[in-house]
Amino acid sequence: MTGNADAPQVAAAFASAADSLDTLAEAIAGLRSSLNTDEHLDSMLQRLAETAVKALPDADAVSVTVLSTDGPRTAASTADYLSEIDDAQHSADRGPCVDAARTVSSVRAKVGDHVDEWPEFTDEARKQGVRSYLSVPITMGEGNTELLGAFNVYGFASTEFKAFDEELMKLFTAGAGAAIADSRRWRQAHEHIEQLHCAMESRAEIEQAKGVLIAVHGIDAEEAFSRLVQQSQNTNVKLHEVARMLIDSVRHRRL
Structure with a gap:
């Protein structure tokens, strides 16, 4: 039952x-x-x-x-x-x-x-x-x-x-x-890629600025880079921005 x-x-x-x-x-x-x-x-x-x-x-x-x-x-x-x-x-x-x-x-x-x-x-x-x-x-x-x-x-x-x-x-x-x-991983990867992109652009500008100094003053690459660094320290401006300003000034003179 x-x-x-x-x-x-x-x-x-x-x-x-x-x-x-x-x-x-x-x-x-x-x-x-x-x-x-x-x-x-x-x-x-x-x-x-x-x-x-x-x-x-x-x-x-x-x-x-x-x-x-x-x-x-x-x-x-x-x-x-x-x-x-x-x-x-x-x-x-x-x-x-x-x-x-x-x-x-x-x-x-x-x-x-x-x-x-x-x-x-x-x-x-x-x-x-x-x-x-x-x-x-x-x-x-x-x-x-x-x-x-x-x-x-x-x-x-x-x-x-x-x-x-x-x-x-x-x-x-x-x-x-x-x-x-x-x-989060996607965002971090995206930020890393952006940082690399900015770094590459900065490197290209610095190399161009070094080329300008070498051509104008007849100095070697090491001395050109040293002058850019010194200008950056004296003006408290980032190195790639100093390089960009130098390149822009040369372009304006040509115009």
Whole structure:
């Protein structure tokens, strides 16, 4: 009798597990699609947020907080009202998305559970009808020690998000971390290329200026370079700018 009575519960448990696995499979497929493209960082994070809100049954909206030198900012969101909730946290410098972004700990609770810690967030969340939330940190680097931001999930239901939801969101934070890391590497590479380009232009100008001094004064290359350096030091002007001014003066004389 006991076995028969438990049968519906067992069947329900298997059905729930199957649904969770289906959700996980869909989320992974969505992640692969979102990351298999070359686009701006915020656009990539927006695609991840839109995929995440579909993957979690109890999620009504998702935003992505990114930490920068200017402070936290909302890089992506699936609903306009999230900017009000996130801005309240950013302005007060506290709240679940800020705390998750600055620690390596997820925050999962119902609105009102931390009213004393995050009054600004609690007031704005209640105003927008949000009743539950989940914030998972975005990290990168060895041991996931470098904090980049947080994935924030908001729900209108009064029930707290589940541990499975938290684990599922970690897939998306991994994807977001990879996107941010790639964006940083691209920016650093771009800056390095620009620096090399400027260095090459400066070198060309210095070589031209040396050629002018050699032709005019009948000196060797070493002496020409020494004179340029001395002029740079005397006038407190960068060497390549001294070279450029010399070249420009010669061109004007020819005109």
